[in-house]
Amino acid sequence: MTQANFQTECDRISQAVDGVQYERMRWAKFEGPMLARLVELAHGAIAERSEFELTEEGATSDIKRFVLKVHSNRVAGLTLWLDGGHAMTQIEEIARSRFAIAAGDAISVDYPLLDEVWMAAALQTLFARIRF
Numbered sequence: 001m002t003q004a005n006f007q008t009e010c011d012r013i014s015q016a017v018d019g020v021q022y023e024r025m026r027w028a029k030f031e032g033p034m035l036a037r038l039v040e041l042a043h044g045a046i047a048e049r050s051e052f053e054l055t056e057e058g059a060t061s062d063i064k065r066f067v068l069k070v071h072s073n074r075v076a077g078l079t080l081w082l083d084g085g086h087a088m089t090q091i092e093e094i095a096r097s098r099f100a101i102a103a104g105d106a107i108s109v110d111y112p113l114l115d116e117v118w119m120a121a122a123l124q125t126l127f128a129r130i131r132f
Contacts, residue, residue: 031082038080038087039064041119075099076130087114091126100131
């Protein structure tokens with residue numbers, strides 16, 4: 001039995017004994033760090049722009065939601081999440097903002113291809129949807 005097969009068998013038993021605890025453990029081990037990396041890249045993309053800020057608001061463990069503030073003004077909502085091995089991001093209108101958001105699909109990339117360049121390009125595309 002290979003190590004991978006052994007781990008698969010352990011996962012099978014763990015899931016059968018307590019599916020909820022297994023899912024929490026699996027998420028913390030795999031998806032949690034992936035989502036944290038996605039958030040880190042979003043913050044890093046705007047780090048050199050002191051007038052831009054991402055403030056977490058309405059996030060869950062699976063979906064990270066931020067308010068994009070520019071010069072301390074609420075502009076838009078930015079959502080980051082994982083879906084089937086893809087990193088996803090979307091921008092949306094938020095309460096107490098005077099700015100509209102043009103319609104558009106979420107932007108995604110296969111997670112192994114996620115990097116700083118992709119994040120900057122994704123945010124550029126999303127920011128272009130903001131209407132003044």
